[in-house]
Amino acid sequence: MLVAALLCANVVYAAETAKQPVQTEKVEGPGIKFEKTVHDYGTIEQGANGDCEFVFTNNGTEPLILSNVRSSCGCTIPSWPREPIMPGKSSAIKVHYDTNRIGGIAKSITVSTNGTPERIVLSIRGTVTPKK
Numbered sequence: 001m002l003v004a005a006l007l008c009a010n011v012v013y014a015a016e017t018a019k020q021p022v023q024t025e026k027v028e029g030p031g032i033k034f035e036k037t038v039h040d041y042g043t044i045e046q047g048a049n050g051d052c053e054f055v056f057t058n059n060g061t062e063p064l065i066l067s068n069v070r071s072s073c074g075c076t077i078p079s080w081p082r083e084p085i086m087p088g089k090s091s092a093i094k095v096h097y098d099t100n101r102i103g104g105i106a107k108s109i110t111v112s113t114n115g116t117p118e119r120i121v122l123s124i125r126g127t128v129t130p131k132k
Contacts (some may be wrong), residue, residue: 030087030115031060034122039095041105041126044068050097054122057090060115068112069093077105093126102128 025033039052058064063084071078075098081091095109109122 025059027060027116029060030062030064030113031058032064032111032113032115032117032120033059034120036126037120038123041097041124041128043064043127043129044099046100046102046128046131048099050130051094051100052097052124053092053094054109055090055092056085058087058115060087061087063087064109065114066093067114068110070110071095072108072110075101076109078109078113093122095122098126099128102130 035055035057039054041050041052044050045054046119063086065084066080066082069078069080074077079092079096079098084089093109093111097105097107105124105126105128107124109124111120111122112118113120
């Protein structure tokens with residue numbers, strides 16, 4: 001009984017901790033911090049909306065420039081801000097996945113920046129099922 005109570009308390013503590021805002025550590029020069037680096041579509045139907053976005057913040061002291069964002073496949077199309085992102089400001093990389101392709105989704109998007117880190121790999125995953 002005591003073990004069950006302790007396990008329950010740990011689950012409640014972990015859930016409360018997850019709700020707290022993420023503290024963004026400052027870096028010297030330009031920096032980039034993503035809210036998430038993986039987007040899971042779950043199971044979606046063929047032809048469903050394949051759009052998602054990866055929100056990031058410049059956690060540095062100088063303007064951040066995304067010099068290139070490329071996907072691992074032509075079925076995944078990223079778009080990103082071309083203007084510098086000022087310190088403390090946020091923006092997003094938008095990704096469109098072609099959901100007319102049936103099967104598993106496991107694609108990567110490589111982000112190159114002038115900041116810390118210089119390269120980040122984002123991922124999308126999920127499964128596209130035939131239209132019913």
